[in-house]
Amino acid sequence: MDIFLNTIGAVNDKTRVEILHFIDKYKEVCVCDIENSFDMIQSRISRHLKILKDAGFLKVERRGRWAHYSIRTPLDEFRQSILKEINSLGIVLPILKRGCKSE
Template structure:
């Protein structure tokens, strides 16, 4: 039950849904590129990414001072269905702006 509540909490925010869509479309993305593309400050981006990571949607790899986020390749079928539904939404997703 706790896992379900954490998962539903992770996707009940428009910004997090847009972040999932953005990362799914662009593959591995540096946090600095996410900040630039979404025009968000680092602390706000990090908060959203942590929630998505804690729910199992994302993985992070640190390289030097930067963190690179990608969709977790080991997500379960339910999360895959959620990502598929998110990708089918007609939403405005920012273009990738390389900042670092």
């Protein structure tokens, strides 16, 4: 039951649904690209990404200073069905703005 509630809770937020759809669309996205594209501060983006990761939707790969996010594979049937529903909502996503600043 906890896994179910955690998963539902993760997608019970408009911004997280948009971020999840964004990552699904672009396959792998650097956290800085999400910040640039959504025009949000890093701490807010990181909080949303942590919730989605903890709910089993995302995997993260660190490359130097940056974290790159993608949809976790394999994704169980329940989360796949949620992603499918999100993809059918017709959400207008921001344009991917690449360009991480170096340290």
